Amino acid sequence: MELNYKEFGQGPPLIILHGLFGTLDNWQTIGKKLAEHYTVYLIDQRNHGRSPHAEPFDYPTLAADLHDFMESNWLFKAHLLGHSMGGKTAMQFALEYPDMVDKLIVVDIAPVKYPPRHQAIFEALFSLDLDALKDRQEADAALKVRIPEQSVRQFLLKNLMRKKEGGYRFKMNLPVIYKNYAHILDEIRAEAPFEGDTLFIKGGKSEHILPEHEPKIKALFPRYTLKTVENAGHWVHADAPETLLTLVSDFLKT
Incomplete structure (x- = not known):
């Protein structure tokens, strides 16, 4: 599948994945700022934005789409940043293809099964x-x-x-x-943890990452750090873009 994407900047590759009902444009402002130091790829995931409409629609498939995208663009390793559904795609990818992920950033989502809320x-x-x-x-x-x-x-x-x-x-x-909403709510499964550096960013006003989720996070991503943006809800990039940008930049630099 040929995913729609935009590319900005020069430097180490950084791929950004939007959430459910979203498009790559949701992250364009932050993407362009990060492009001062990175080659940023904003991607429309399947069934979203200008990317093709197709089934199946679940996290193993979305991770496979990302794998194909990286191979077709000669990206052998990249930083990954994903929000909500995109965060679950990024987690799935890191667990399946750990050698292709440098650092992993997950914005306001945990690798757990969620109740319906949409x-x-x-x-x-x-x-x-x-x-x-x-x-x-x-x-x-x-x-x-x-x-x-x-x-x-x-x-x-x-x-x-x-x-x-x-x-x-x-x-x-x-x-x-x-039709596939249950797959999007589902937990992320893996045979082995991702041993790379991982940053989870939680919106302080959001309940998508809760204390009871941390054992599952730690089991799958043992080298994780959790940061909270107090004045933000689930859409952290819209509510507190500068704070998010600082957290992401500092994490990728270290």
Whole structure:
């Protein structure tokens, strides 16, 4: 599968993976700043952004996609940074292909199974009459019924793409994401731990990384460090970009 990506800068390679419902554009601002010292690759994972729509859709497949991407771009080893779903992809990849990972950064996700928490988002997105939509403001008003948080709506609306014949379509493959949602919630499994340096970054207002998750983290990533960004929720890169940038830069430099 040929994944859509953007490349910035010069230096050691750093690959950044977005989260569920996201696109590479979510990380473009931070990616460009990191590109002052690294060759940054922002990737749309399958069924997201401008990358192909296909099944299966689970972490072993997403890790295999990343492996193919690295090989096709002659990247034999790279730093990995992943947020949420992208963090799980990065963990899966590091555990399966440890020799291809320099340092691993996981933003606000643990390698554990999560309960469903996106039902309102799925309902809101499926309720949109995409062919009849006149503009994004109309879509925003429709989403607001089920999603009161403006920041979440703005994030989701980045998936809308206008069609030549009128109306809109989603960049992401919503039916396949919904069908395989249980796979995205699933835990990360491995036969052996990843022995490389690993940084977990937790949003202080988020409950995606909890104290009870740390035994599993330690078992799979024994050389891990956990940092908390107190004033951030799950979207740490949006809530506290400068703090995140400092944590990432300091970790990669050492």
